[in-house]
Amino acid sequence: MTAQVKLDHSPDSRTLRVNADVSGFILDIDSSIPVYVFSLIDVYQRGKERFDRMAESIESMPRSFSGLDATPRIPMATLEPHYDALPTSNVVGSLIFHSGKVRLSCDATPTYSRTRSISMSAHDMGEDYSVIEASADVFNLPEVSVWAEYRARSAAGKVRDLKDVSTLVFKTTVHSSSNMFKLTLLPFLRELVDHVENRLNPSTSTHAKRASVSTPRPTASPLIPYPATRDPDSVTSMQISFSLRVDQSKLELTCQPDANVIAGVHWESGGFVLNVSPGFKQVAFTGSVGGLSVGLKHGFLSEDCVHLNANNLSFNVTLAESEYGMQKTLSVILDTEFTGGVRFSRLQDILCFKAVWLDRIPVFASRDESPAPSIYENAPVVTVDPGHQHLDTAVLVRLRHVKLDVDFGQSISSTNIEFRDAVLRTKITRKIYEFSLEVAKSSIVATGNISGHGNVPDFLFRTRRKRDDAPRVVDVTQMLNLTMTSGPLDLIIESDHQQILQYQ
Numbered sequence: 001m002t003a004q005v006k007l008d009h010s011p012d013s014r015t016l017r018v019n020a021d022v023s024g025f026i027l028d029i030d031s032s033i034p035v036y037v038f039s040l041i042d043v044y045q046r047g048k049e050r051f052d053r054m055a056e057s058i059e060s061m062p063r064s065f066s067g068l069d070a071t072p073r074i075p076m077a078t079l080e081p082h083y084d085a086l087p088t089s090n091v092v093g094s095l096i097f098h099s100g101k102v103r104l105s106c107d108a109t110p111t112y113s114r115t116r117s118i119s120m121s122a123h124d125m126g127e128d129y130s131v132i133e134a135s136a137d138v139f140n141l142p143e144v145s146v147w148a149e150y151r152a153r154s155a156a157g158k159v160r161d162l163k164d165v166s167t168l169v170f171k172t173t174v175h176s177s178s179n180m181f182k183l184t185l186l187p188f189l190r191e192l193v194d195h196v197e198n199r200l201n202p203s204t205s206t207h208a209k210r211a212s213v214s215t216p217r218p219t220a221s222p223l224i225p226y227p228a229t230r231d232p233d234s235v236t237s238m239q240i241s242f243s244l245r246v247d248q249s250k251l252e253l254t255c256q257p258d259a260n261v262i263a264g265v266h267w268e269s270g271g272f273v274l275n276v277s278p279g280f281k282q283v284a285f286t287g288s289v290g291g292l293s294v295g296l297k298h299g300f301l302s303e304d305c306v307h308l309n310a311n312n313l314s315f316n317v318t319l320a321e322s323e324y325g326m327q328k329t330l331s332v333i334l335d336t337e338f339t340g341g342v343r344f345s346r347l348q349d350i351l352c353f354k355a356v357w358l359d360r361i362p363v364f365a366s367r368d369e370s371p372a373p374s375i376y377e378n379a380p381v382v383t384v385d386p387g388h389q390h391l392d393t394a395v396l397v398r399l400r401h402v403k404l405d406v407d408f409g410q411s412i413s414s415t416n417i418e419f420r421d422a423v424l425r426t427k428i429t430r431k432i433y434e435f436s437l438e439v440a441k442s443s444i445v446a447t448g449n450i451s452g453h454g455n456v457p458d459f460l461f462r463t464r465r466k467r468d469d470a471p472r473v474v475d476v477t478q479m480l481n482l483t484m485t486s487g488p489l490d491l492i493i494e495s496d497h498q499q500i501l502q503y504q
Contacts, residue, residue: 001020001021001022001023002020002021003018003019003020003021004017004018004019004020005017010087011087012087012088013087013088013089013090014087014088014089014090015089015090015091015092016090016091016092018091018092018093018094018095019093019095020094020095020096021095021096022095022096022097022098023097023098023099024097024098024099024100024101025097025099025100025101025144026101027101027102027103028103028105028136029102029103029104029105030105030106031105031187031188031191031192031195032191032195033192033195034195034196034199035195038199088151088152089152090149090151090152091148091149091150092148092149092150093147093148093149094148095145095147095148096143096144096145096146097141097143097144098142099140099141099142099143100140100141100142100143101138101139101140102139103137103138104137104185104188105136105137106188106191136184137181137182137184137185137188139179140177140179141174141175141177142175142176142177143174143175144173144175145172145173145175146170146171146172147170147171148168148169148170148171149167149168150167150169151166151167152166153165165238165278166238167239167240167241168238168239168240168241169242170241170242170243171243171245172242172243172244173244173245173246173247174244174245174246174247175247176247176248176249177250178249178250178251179252180251180252180253180254181251181252181253181254182256183254183255183256186361186362189361190362192362193362193363238278239275239276239277239278240274240275240276241273241274241276242273243271243272243273244272244273245270245271246267246269246270246271247269248267248268249266249267250264250265250266250267251264251265252264252265253353255352255353255357256299258352258356259349259352259353259356260298260299260300261297261298261299261349261352261356262296262297262299263294263295264294264295264296265292265293265294266292266293266294266295267289267291267292268291268292268293269289269291270287270288270289270290270291270292270313271287271288272285272286272287273285273286273287274286280321281320281321282321283318283319283320284316284317284318284319285317285318286314286315286316286317287313287314287316288313288314289312289313289314290311290312291309291310291311292309292310292313293307293308293309293310294306294307294308294309295307295308296349296350296353297346298346301346303343304341304343305342305346305349305350306342306343307340307341308338308339308340309338309339309340310338311336311337311338312336312337313334313335313336313338314334314335314336315332315333315335316333317330317331317332317333318330318331328390328391328392329391329394330391330392330393330394331393331394332393332394332395332396332397333395333396333397334396334397334398335397335398336398336399336400337399337401337402338399338401338402339401339403340403340404340405341404341406341407342404342405342406342407344406344407344409345407345409392427392428392430393426393427393428393429394425394426394427394428395425395426396423396424396425397423397424397425398421398422398423398424399419399421399422399423399424400420400421401418401419402417402418402419402420402422403416403417403418403419404416405417408448411448411449412448412449413446413447413448413450413451414448415444415445415446416444416445416446417442417444418442418443418444419441419442420439420440420441420442421439421441422438422439422440422442423437423438423439424436424437424438425437431466432464432465433464434463434465435462435463435464436462437459437460437461438459439458439459439460440458441455441457441458442455442456442459443455443456449495449496450493450494450495451493451494451495452491452492452493452494452501453490453491454489454490454491454492455489455490455491456486456487457486457487458486458487459486459487460484460485460486461483462482462483462484463480463481463482463483464480464482465480465481466479489503489504490503490504491504
C-alpha cells in the first residue's frame with residue numbers, strides 16, 4: 001500500500017486528506033457476524049443509558065450537597081464566541097484496490113487464528129489461505145475504488161441547537177468482474193438468517209434474557225421518558241449516503257453436483273444509492289440499471305430455456321417513519337421495459353433450479369410473539385403497541401414495453417405476448433386495499449397447432465376493498481368494489497387450421 005496523508009488547517013476547519021493505492025485486500029466474513037454487530041450496538045446503548053441515568057441523578061441532587069451552587073455559571077453569550085472559534089473537523093479519503101477477494105464461511109468451517117497466520121512464513125501462509133478458500137465461497141473483485149468524506153457538525157451548531165448535521169458519504173465503484181456461486185453458499189445464508197432471527201425473537205434471544213436479569217431498573221423520573229419520547233437526534237444526528245456503482249459484471253449460480261443447470265445474471269452498468277436521514281426517520285434506496293440480462297440453461301445446451309432482458313431500469317424504495325414510530329410508510333416505484341422468453345420443452349431445467357436454489361434459500365420466518373417487557377416499566381412512557389403500529393404501503397410499477405416469447409413445444413404452439421404502457425398500482429392501508437392495472441395496448445399472437453390472435457386496447461382492472469382491523473363483536477361483511485373495462489376486443493382462436501372461437 002502506498003498512501004499520502006495531508007492535513008489542511010484553516011481558522012474554521014481542519015481537513016484530513018488520505019489518498020491510498022492498495023495492491024489488493026482479502027475480506028473474510030463468517031456467518032456469525034450479526035452476533036458481533038448486535039454486541040457493538042448493545043455496548044453503545046447500555047453506555048448511553050448509564051450516562052443518562054448519571055445525568056438524571058446529578059440534576060436531582062440538592063445544590064448544597066453537590067456543590068454546584070459554589071460553581072460560578074458563565075453566561076452562554078460569553079461562551080458562544082469561543083464555540084464559533086472552534087474549527088470543524090473533516091476527513092476525505094480516496095482508496096483504489098487493484099484486486100479484492102471476499103470469502104464467505106460458515107460457523108462449521110475450520111478457520112485459522114490471526115496469530116498463527118502472522119507467525120507463518122509467506123509460503124505457509126499461501127497454503128493456509130488455499131485451505132480456507134477450498135472450504136469457503138470466494139467472490140473475486142478485480143478492482144474497487146472507494147471515496148469517502150465525513151463532515152462533522154460544527155461546535156456552534158451543537159450549542160445553539162442549529163439544524164446542521166454531520167454528513168457521511170461513501171462512493172464505491174466495482175469494476176468488471178465474473179464470479180460463480182456454488183451450493184455451499186446456502187449454509188452460509190441459513191446460518192446468517194438464524195443468527196438474525198435469534199436476536200429479533202425476544203423469547204429465544206440470549207441478549208434479552210441476560211438484559212432482563214442483569215440490568216437494574218431505574219427509578220421513576222419525569223426527566224427521562226424511555227424510550228418512546230426520546231429525541232430522534234439522540235439516535236443519530238448524521239446524514240448517511242452510500243452509493244455503489246457496478247460496471248459490466250457476470251454472476252452465475254450452478255446447481256452442481258445435484259444437476260447440470262446454470263443460472264446467470266449479466267450486468268451491463270448501473271448503480272445504487274442509499275440515503276439515511278438523521279434519526280433514521282427516512283431511509284431511501286434508489287437504483288438505476290442500464291442493461292440487465294437473466295438466463296437459465298442446461299450446461300450441455302447453448303440456448304437458454306429462460307431469458308429476460310431489462311433495459312433502462314430504475315427504482316426507488318422509501319421507508320419513512322412518523323413521530324414516535326406510530327406509523328410507517330413504505331413506497332416502491334419501478335420503471336423499466338423488458339423482453340424475454342420461456343421454452344416449456346425444457347421445463348425440467350426450471351424445476352431443477354427451483355428445487356436446488358429457490359426452495360432452499362432461507363427466509364425470515366414470521367413470528368407472532370409478544371415483545372419482551374421493557375426494563376423501564378416504572379418510568380412514565382408513551383406505550384406503542386406493536387399491534388397498532390401501522391405500515392402504509394404504496395407500489396407503482398410502470399412497464400413501458402413488454403415482449404415475451406413463450407414456446408409450448410412444436411406439438412402445441414408458440415405464443416408472442418406484447419404489452420405497451422402498463423401501469424400497476426397498489427395501496428395498502430389500515431382501512432383500504434386498492435389494486436389497479438392499466439394497459440394501453442396488449443396483443444397476443446399464437447402460431448402452431450393452436451393459433452390465433454387477440455388485441456385488447458385500453459384495458460383497466462381495478463379493485464378496492466375496505467378493511468377494518470379494529471376488534472368487533474359482530475362480523476360485518478367487508479365491501480369489495482371491482483371494475484374492469486377495455487376498448488374494442490378482437491379475439492380469434494384456431495386449432496388445426498379450424499376456427500373454433502371468434503369474438504369482436
